[in-house]
Amino acid sequence: MEFGLVELSRLQFAATAMYHFLFVPLTLGLSIMLATMETVYVMTRRPIWRQMTKFWGTLFGINFVLGVSTGITMEFQFGMNWSYYSNYVGDIFGAPLAIEGLMAFFLEATFVGLWFFGWEKLRPRAHMFVGWCVAIGSNFSALWILIANGWMQNPVGAEFNPMTMRMELVDFYAVLFNPVAQAKFVHTVSAGYVTAAIFVVGVSSWYLLRGRHIELARRSIAVASAFGLAASLSVIVLGDESGYEATHNQKMKLAAIEGMWETEEAPASFNLFGIPDQEARETKYAIKIPYVMGLIGTRSLTEEMPGIKELVEGAEVRIRDGLIAYDALMQIRANKGDVAPEVTAAFEAHSDDLGYAMLLSSMVEDPMTATDEQIEAAAWKTVPGVAPMFWTFRLMVGFGFFMLALLTYMFYVTNFRGGNYPQLALKTAVFIIPMPWLAAEMGWFVAEFGRQPWTVDGLLPTALSASHLSVWDLAVTLGGFVALYTTLLIIEMKLMLAAIRKGPVQDVEVVAAWNAKHAPVAAQPAE
Amino acid sequence: MILHELLNYEILRVIWWGLLGVLLIGLAATDGFDMGVAALLPFVGTSDAERRVVINTVGPVWEGNQVWLILGGGAIFAAWPPLYAVSFSGFYLAMFLVLAALILRPVGFKYRNKRDSFTWRTRWDWALFIGGAVPALIFGVAVGNVLQGVPFTLEDNLLSVYPGNFIMKLLGLLNPFALFVGVVSLTMHLSHGASWLVLKTEGAVQARARRFGTFAGLAAIVTFALAGVWLAFGVEGYRFVSEPDHFGPSNPLLSEVVRGGSWLDAYTTRPWIMIAPIMGFVGMAAQVILMRLWSGWSVVAGKVGIFGIISTVGLTMFPFILPSSLNPTASLTVWDSSSSHMTLFIMLVCAVIFMPIILAYTSWVYKVLWGKVTQEDVTSNPNAY
Numbered sequence: 082m083e084f085g086l087v088e089l090s091r092l093q094f095a096a097t098a099m100y101h102f103l104f105v106p107l108t109l110g111l112s113i114m115l116a117t118m119e120t121v122y123v124m125t126r127r128p129i130w131r132q133m134t135k136f137w138g139t140l141f142g143i144n145f146v147l148g149v150s151t152g153i154t155m156e157f158q159f160g161m162n163w164s165y166y167s168n169y170v171g172d173i174f175g176a177p178l179a180i181e182g183l184m185a186f187f188l189e190a191t192f193v194g195l196w197f198f199g200w201e202k203l204r205p206r207a208h209m210f211v212g213w214c215v216a217i218g219s220n221f222s223a224l225w226i227l228i229a230n231g232w233m234q235n236p237v238g239a240e241f242n243p244m245t246m247r248m249e250l251v252d253f254y255a256v257l258f259n260p261v262a263q264a265k266f267v268h269t270v271s272a273g274y275v276t277a278a279i280f281v282v283g284v285s286s287w288y289l290l291r292g293r294h295i296e297l298a299r300r301s302i303a304v305a306s307a308f309g310l311a312a313s314l315s316v317i318v319l320g321d322e323s324g325y326e327a328t329h330n331q332k333m334k335l336a337a338i339e340g341m342w343e344t345e346e347a348p349a350s351f352n353l354f355g356i357p358d359q360e361a362r363e364t365k366y367a368i369k370i371p372y373v374m375g376l377i378g379t380r381s382l383t384e385e386m387p388g389i390k391e392l393v394e395g396a397e398v399r400i401r402d403g404l405i406a407y408d409a410l411m412q413i414r415a416n417k418g419d420v421a422p423e424v425t426a427a428f429e430a431h432s433d434d435l436g437y438a439m440l441l442s443s444m445v446e447d448p449m450t451a452t453d454e455q456i457e458a459a460a461w462k463t464v465p466g467v468a469p470m471f472w473t474f475r476l477m478v479g480f481g482f483f484m485l486a487l488l489t490y491m492f493y494v495t496n497f498r499g500g501n502y503p504q505l506a507l508k509t510a511v512f513i514i515p516m517p518w519l520a521a522e523m524g525w526f527v528a529e530f531g532r533q534p535w536t537v538d539g540l541l542p543t544a545l546s547a548s549h550l551s552v553w554d555l556a557v558t559l560g561g562f563v564a565l566y567t568t569l570l571i572i573e574m575k576l577m578l579a580a581i582r583k584g585p586v587q588d589v590e591v592v593a594a595w596n597a598k599h600a601p602v603a604a605q606p607a608e
Numbered sequence: 609m610i611l612h613e614l615l616n617y618e619i620l621r622v623i624w625w626g627l628l629g630v631l632l633i634g635l636a637a638t639d640g641f642d643m644g645v646a647a648l649l650p651f652v653g654t655s656d657a658e659r660r661v662v663i664n665t666v667g668p669v670w671e672g673n674q675v676w677l678i679l680g681g682g683a684i685f686a687a688w689p690p691l692y693a694v695s696f697s698g699f700y701l702a703m704f705l706v707l708a709a710l711i712l713r714p715v716g717f718k719y720r721n722k723r724d725s726f727t728w729r730t731r732w733d734w735a736l737f738i739g740g741a742v743p744a745l746i747f748g749v750a751v752g753n754v755l756q757g758v759p760f761t762l763e764d765n766l767l768s769v770y771p772g773n774f775i776m777k778l779l780g781l782l783n784p785f786a787l788f789v790g791v792v793s794l795t796m797h798l799s800h801g802a803s804w805l806v807l808k809t810e811g812a813v814q815a816r817a818r819r820f821g822t823f824a825g826l827a828a829i830v831t832f833a834l835a836g837v838w839l840a841f842g843v844e845g846y847r848f849v850s851e852p853d854h855f856g857p858s859n860p861l862l863s864e865v866v867r868g869g870s871w872l873d874a875y876t877t878r879p880w881i882m883i884a885p886i887m888g889f890v891g892m893a894a895q896v897i898l899m900r901l902w903s904g905w906s907v908v909a910g911k912v913g914i915f916g917i918i919s920t921v922g923l924t925m926f927p928f929i930l931p932s933s934l935n936p937t938a939s940l941t942v943w944d945s946s947s948s949h950m951t952l953f954i955m956l957v958c959a960v961i962f963m964p965i966i967l968a969y970t971s972w973v974y975k976v977l978w979g980k981v982t983q984e985d986v987t988s989n990p991n992a993y
């Protein structure tokens with residue numbers, strides 16, 4: 082790959098987004114777990130639950146602040162690095178980002194400060210309410226971001242306006258209730274819950290292995306394994322739902338994940354393993370499981386699944402259709418809209434394929450002069466890198482099932498074996514703490530790399546979306562962001578580890594108050 | 609959806625132009641004092657305990673205040689997509705500097721007290737200083753450039769092009785007039801931060817804040833006045849060749865613009881806008897005077913001053929939002945760079961629903977946190993920064 086402006090812009094977006102998503106999943110999950118723990122405290126008034134809330138809250142805070150910091154960049158870099166994209170789809174894409182600020186981020190950020198500072202200033206119930214506001218805010222925030230992202234994967238409710246040279250909103254409900262966005266939202270927040278669950282189980286397991294803070298660690302595992310078990314089932318089910326949605330609007334993504342070059346006749350089989358070869362356009366040594374793909378992709382055993390080659394043929398047809406729209410658009414613009422009705426009709430009939438014609442513009446000066454070979458080459462550009470998609474997806478799914486298994490086991494031991502966790506389980510739990518983060522980053526890779534060569538699927542090619550900047554601009558900011566983020570990440574990890582090593586702090590007064598109140602009946606003194 | 613026909617496109621555009629101003633004012637009036645406080649931190653606090661007091665005056669609220677910035681970005685994207693696209697890509701490296709500085713700020717607040725080390729804490733103090741002073745300065749520099757016009761053009765397909773070498777582009781933004789407007793912005797933020805500190809602290813920190821605040825407030829008044837004079841005599845305005853269609857499609861290339869005249873001509877055609885600079889001067893002056901008498905009202909007066917200063921810029925330039933010095937016709941204005949009619953309407957509905965809710969819970973949070981921050985508070989509270 083030649084590292085020009087577009088590649089550097091992509092690299093920068095990928096780097097800043099992936100750094101951002103190191104912090105977000107823990108915020109999503111831990112905020113809910115904190116609110117749950119505090120609710121238990123408010124209901125039972127046992128000091129241990131307050132201590133747990135405060136301890137995990139300290140770790141939450143160290144993580145949260147970097148999520149906020151790295152999030153600032155995300156809000157502005159569409160305009161900085163993807164200005165053509167921003168102008169082209171801002172009419173639709175900007176709205177969910179703004180609503181995210183209004184409805185979600187304001188709630189989350191206004192209350193998070195009070196949550197930390199308000200322990201002494203608020204009564205327990207009010208403080209718990211503040212915690213729930215933070216959790217609801219952060220989760221709603223994810224909803225709106227994924228509505229925006231879902232629109233890039235499945236652009237609904239919008240039409241091209243030749244006068245403004247951009248996509249404009251025609252149906253807001255379609256954007257809101259975009260099935261891809263809904264499936265992605267639940268999949269993503271559930272992944273965040275699993276991340277937080279694995280984190281809490283892992284850190285608590287480390288305490289148990291060390292024989293420290295036993296009471297806190299046991300209760301934390303109990304909460305986290307139940308929460309995590311439910312969440313990991315949801316991740317997998319909704320991942321499957323995303324797969325089903327992908328068959329409707331991103332068939333190419335699914336075919337690439339599958340390394341499925343030829344159309345699979347019904348019932349389609351699933352490639353468990355194989356070596357995808359982009360040059361030869363085949364997947365070698367494929368081990369197939371019959372029926373499974375048909376079930377995931379079509380929820381039936383009677384529908385076929387289109388392979389990459391068939392989809393490319395479809396793309397070629399759409400490029401040719403798109404050229405009709407492109408030609409009409411040029412006439413409309415040259416005459417400032419004053420054209421014969423046939424031209425307008427031709428444009429409207431084919432405007433859905435306009436983006437496909439734009440695929441040619443990075444190959445020829447004027448798409449209308451493209452040769453048949455160039456059109457075929459452009460159609461093949463709609464295929465993302467198959468091997469990276471194939472492998473990343475499989476690793477992600479493998480991690481997902483492994484975490485499900487661990488959480489199920491921990492849940493089982495907690496509830497049916499009196500919490501006698503074997504050493505091996507505890508060690509495994511500590512060892513796999515990074516796993517949910519890896520799986521989440523891989524998930525984003527599959528979703529976004531798999532969307533290539535488009536920024537908005539079928540509408541706007543990535544190659545046209547970037548700002549008119551110099552490679553030097555990008556070099557400075559890419560280097561700057563990576564250096565800054567890496568420094569902050571290292572500091573964050575060190576502080577996190579230090580806080581874990583230090584462990585929870587006993588709130589002497591609260592414990593004393595509890596003991597005084599419960600002393601007569603306390604067969605077992607307060608924990 | 610037919611509902612959006614309830615308000616016509618022209619009215620929606622003017623409302624969203626107003627809301628753009630509200631967002632910028634909201635940012636400067638809330639996050640503005642956080643920036644001012646952070647920029648003053650190394651100077652008003654001499655010991656670690658004093659600096660912790662200073663940080664904790666904004667500790668619980670900066671996160672919420674900063675959302676004005678994020679919301680501003682999102683709202684410009686949603687309501688003025690061409691502005692979002694042209695400005696942030698045009699001010700590319702300047703934006704990078706602002707972002708880098710802003711990224712340091714949350715981390716500085718949160719991580720500074722995590723280690724009991726002098727070097728560690730001093731480094732974060734200067735990171736916070738950068739996180740406050742750099743954005744406050746560069747926001748003003750950006751406004752200075754907007755007033756002069758920015759050297760961008762739009763290609764036929766509306767790709768924005770900002771020619772030139774990347775270093776020269778950055779240096780071009782840092783021209784004398786723009787830097788001068790940067791000083792207006794910086795002193796305005798510093799004085800507002802100082803008035804917040806006078807309200808929230810006591811003793812030596814409060815006395816120092818009052819001194820810095822008085823100086824910064826007076827400097828803001830003087831530089832604001834001088835910037836007006838400079839604008840009258842040294843900066844050319846922009847105007848439409850013929851009045852554009854207020855209901856037309858959002859394509860800046862459809863209406864012809866030329867340079868000429870002065871921005872201040874607006875004060876002869878719309879004399880009522882004089883109220884904005886007057887509010888700016890009166891608010892800033894009242895902030896300085898009340899710092900000695902009634903510190904709560906000094907903060908309120910500072911916000912009035914900020915409201916006046918920022919709306920002066922918007923009202924002076926109306927209907928221009930981002931003029932182009934390279935190709936004036938490409939200038940972005942209220943009439944040709946908004947979102948579609950439907951998007952503006954939907955976003956307005958959202959703003960009308962959520963802004964009151966936001967203001968309600970934000971006020972509640974400030975009420976809970978009301979009162980002075982003392983050294984005793986900071987040392988006894990394990991959750992303090």
